[in-house]
Amino acid sequence: MKILVCISNVPDTTTKITFTDNNTQFNNNGVQFILNPYDEIALARAIELTDGGNGTVTVINVGEASTEPTIRKALAIGATDAVRVNAKAHDAWYVAAQVAAYVKANPFDLILTGRESIDYNGSKVASMLGELLDLPSVSIIKKLDIDGDNVTVEREIEGGKEVLTTPLPIVAGAAEGVAEPKIPNMRGIMSARTKPLTVIEPVGVKTLSEIISYETPAPRGQVKLVAADDTAKLVDLLHDEARVI
């Protein structure tokens, strides 16, 4: 089985998000970039599914050369090889179009992404890929099992879950529950250096969106403290002042 995992390079979860140039640019000064946490889950499941030499796991990233440490991390965790499309990840559409072009020339049995990237939270790449490749897609899965040529996934719905089956190939966005992220071991880290990382040039894609500025949430006022034995006061405040109950 050949599995493709789409990975993105995102600011570490502890990053305090700030902007420069009159709030038009993300300030990456001093920011540590990591493998998107959901992509780690997708990668871990792909490795489980091909465990024992039962296939290969390719990771693909659309990004400039600065993303290579994250790609090497994926190789250290256990991916077989990697592809980097040498372009800035302009938006989800641009990324999906690049990956689709690659997959059309190099077919896979299963394509995984994370449920969303923790920078732009779009949840879009998996479904756009599905559409571009005319394949079924499930954007947020909690479970994925393969039985022969069929795949069964569980997806989250408001207040419940839904179980779907489809023939391979499909595109799915992994969320918690699909697998436990894997930590690279020493052997993985050593071998990652020599595993193949192919750099390819992007295909021409017309972009459809542009981020023009950023805002940070309005700061909240000072917290109003209520005494621990005066919960009735809290209820009054929530009713009369905040008007939320």
Place this chain on the structure above:
Amino acid sequence: MPVLVYTENADGKFKKSTFEAVSYARAIADQNNTNLVAISIGDVSSDQLIALGKYGAEKVLNVSNAKLKNFINQAYASVIADAAKKEGADIVVLSNSFSGRGLAPRIGVKLQAGVADGAVALPEQTGKFTVKKTAFSGKAFAVVELTSINKVISLTPNSYKVVENGGAATVEDYAAEGNASDFKAMIKEIVRSTDKVSLPDADIVVSAGRGLKGPENWGMVEELAGLLGAALACSKPVSDAGWRPHSEHVGQTGIAVSPNLYIAIGISGAIQHLAGVSSSKVIVVINKDPEAPFFKVADYGIVGDAFEVVPKLIAAVKEYKASA
């Protein structure tokens, strides 16, 4: 050119997030002096379809083809994109629900439309068409310009108020099939608990963290949530430890919520937790440590032991409800 809104249903019933999407789409139609057309797919009663007029839809396209009763994003995207073309709609609006997330990008590709996912405010249309959306898991907002002719906008639940000032909508039966290749995926099972409030849509969320010590102590959290009609949530270590299901995990790597009221019990307020909850309108924190970072972003707080405070809060809520 009209605006088209997809009105999602769950088991044949429209949800609040659907009415939010219709109200939001109505406002966009007003910005453009145009009509609002809704499209419903599935088995929805005509009363409910007509009532979409209240939220501002002039016309409702009703797709009741049995083949399309259950949500298959691939097929629904074909139907909605075709309807947009037939109606000449250049803006398609839907809720950024779990299903909406799997649908909007596919509609976007079909219509060669830029997709603004997770919108939190009405678009601005002064020369550029821009939409504000959440970014960095709630730590910031990004203003995105859609540069394409067609546009798809998915609205974050709980970020736009339901507006009711319309009348009755005209309902038209709309024949649609989807494409043959759209039905590869088959639904085997749908499990929906009817007694639980769904977390992403909830007006009130009661959330608890590692401060509760163990799963056996969740009884009081459930009781408080039940009294308030609230959904339950938890911090990541709580679901990682299996004390609560993953579907309750909120934060940067969990579900992002924006309820009117978020009550955090025994949660420290780590940056990754705050990311997913900071757009809540009112935040209440109960924590025994006065230095807990959560107090810095809270509106109301009680410094105290949850095992004493929560039972007292339950009693106070009961008293309030008895007198109300």
